[in-house]
Amino acid sequence: MPELSEVRRDHFMRAAIGCFARYGYRRTSMxxxxxxxxVSRPALYQYYxxxxDVFRDAVRWGLDDLARRAQIEAGKPGETSERLAAVLSVVVDLHLPRRDGARFDAELIDETRSRAGDHWTAFEQTMVEALLTVLGRPLDDLARVLFYGAKGIAVQLDDRDEALRLLGRxxxxxxxxxxxxR
Structure with missing residues (x-):
């Protein structure tokens, strides 16, 4: 299969993620x-x-982007709790509805785990590492509790401001x- 340019891959991935988020895995077709x-369907089949294959690449592309954002936030100066909240806001943004109403919901989480679990595991590990960067010491359990707590907040709320407020708390x-x- 021919190699995709970065620009073309970004274009395909944005389109694919939008479709999967809007319609779910099962209702999305090539x-x-x-x-x-x-593009034409044959053009898409040139690369996937x-x-x-499209789904796995879209998951990796999207999660890699989020992980980069989290790592950038982890490296910024500031108070520890605010930096932790900034890193975890990436998780909130992953799960909240987008402007077009699509969201990374339970069905896509299940599909991601079953079809691209290796990418999801790598993302979780990168998020924990970003949190450990902020914490400045090996507090793996705390980093994992924060990550899963942020995920729980994000999944339960549709209001970004309220999710971020609770994340701050x-x-x-x-x-x-x-x-x-005490």
Missing amino acids: DVIAQAAD RNKE LTSFAVHGAPGL
Whole structure:
């Protein structure tokens, strides 16, 4: 198969992610992806054998982008709890509805785990490493609790502002402890 240029791959991946988020894995076809990418179906097949290949590449492309964003946030200066919240806001953004109403919902999470679990595992590990960068010491359990806590907040809420507020509270509790408890 011919090699995709970065620009063309980005174009295909944006179209594919939009389709998978909007219609789900099962209802997305190569025709739908090709239409969204404004190419013919045969043109898409030049680069991908089937829908699962497109899906796996889209998952990797999207999660790699989010992981890069998290790593950038981890490297910025600031208070620990605010930096943790900034890293974890990436998880919130992954799960919240997009402007077009599409979202990374339970069906896509299940499909990602079954069809591209290796990419999801690598993403989770990168997120934990970004959190450990902020924490500055080996607190793997705390980093994992924060990651999964952010994921839980994101999955339960459709309001980004409220999700970020709760995320701020979670990271503050993790760093400073809950007020009144001791």
